[in-house]
Amino acid sequence: MIYFQGSKGPKLALDPSSVFDIGACIVEGVDLAPGRAIPDDGDPRIDHSLEGFLFTCGPDHIRHPAAMTGGGxxxxxxxASGHAAEALTFVAEGEDITASALIPLRLAGGELAELRRQWRIKGESGEVQLSDEIVNTGDTAFPVFHMYHMNLGARHFDAGTRIEGAMIEGGGLPWAFGEGERGLFCVPAGHGGWAELRLGPIAAIGAKTLKVRFRTDTLPHLQIWRNQAAPAHVLGIEPVSHRLADRGDLDAAGEFYQLEPGAGRHYGLAFSFV
Structure with a gap:
């Protein structure tokens, strides 16, 4: 892990072994990542990613495994997860600091892509900003998907912690939404501009609230899930490119976005603790 911290904002552990995602996210001395309090899906690659604060899902598929044409x-x-980052650079730009990387990707069907990633921590506000571009570096088009999994250890929440945003019916709901040990929903978040979501207050970090913003031109949906089935104790905030549906249904509805050779697609997310 490589620690990345500005004059304000959280201390992040960036993982060069897996897409330059975030492992630890430390605020007021507390690591908000869930660690091993996660479900075991039987895939060590995903277990490694899921225990961190943010991992990247895609670019050839999201959510649960699905059959490929021709088998597999x-x-x-x-x-994406498990691909190593290359060409790491760290730069100070005025009061801001940036960390950039190129991540070559080999997809399940043999296609080639590259994730061009930049993290920025704003010096004035401490906001963390992520700018991503997925580029098709092969000679075959493929449908591209994207999801950011922001996973937090729910042990830090109490009955006063809420999820709030304009995309949520009624404007908000308790973090332990739904019934029983699990909950999941996916809602439209917009089709242009940036959406905003808040989770808090979080007593463990001085009653601060996590504010998340994301681009809705390429991430028009918000998915949120929770799992308290022991040993899991985690809440996920997930801006995502596609609604919650089977891959075949998305294809039949014409909702795939084909990324042609040499073309790129941009995604953006930002978060802060306020």
Whole structure:
């Protein structure tokens, strides 16, 4: 892990062994990542990613495994996790600091892609900003998907912690929504501009609230899940490119976005503790 911290904001552990995702996210001395309090899906690659604060799902598939044309399966959460970052650079730009990487990807069907990633921590506000571009570096088009999994250890929440955003019916709901040990929903978040979601207050970090913003031109949906089936104790905030539906249903409805050779697709997310 490589620790990345500005004059304000959280201390992040960036993982060069897996897509330059975030492992630890430390605020007021508390790591908000769930660690091993996660479900075991039987895939060590995903277990490694899921225990961190943010991992990237895609670009050839999202969500659960699905059959590929011609045999085989798209893996759980797609092919990105586990690919190493290259060409790491760290730069100070005025009061801001940036960390950038290129991540070559080999997809489940043999296609080639590259994730061009930049993290920025704003010096004035401490906001963490992520700018991503997925580029098709092969000679075959493929449908592209994207999801950010922001996973938090729910042990830090109490009855006063809420999820709030304009995309949620009624404007908000308790973090332990639904019934029993699990909950899941996916809602439209917009089709242009940036959406905003808040989770808090979180007593363990001085009653701060996590504010998440994301681009809705390429991430038009918000998925949120929770799992308290022991040993799991985790809540996930997940801006996502596609609604919650089987891959075949999305294809039949014409909702795939084909990424042609040489073309790229941009995604963006930001978060802060306020």
């Amino acid at each position: 399966l798209y893996p759980l959460h797609g092919s």
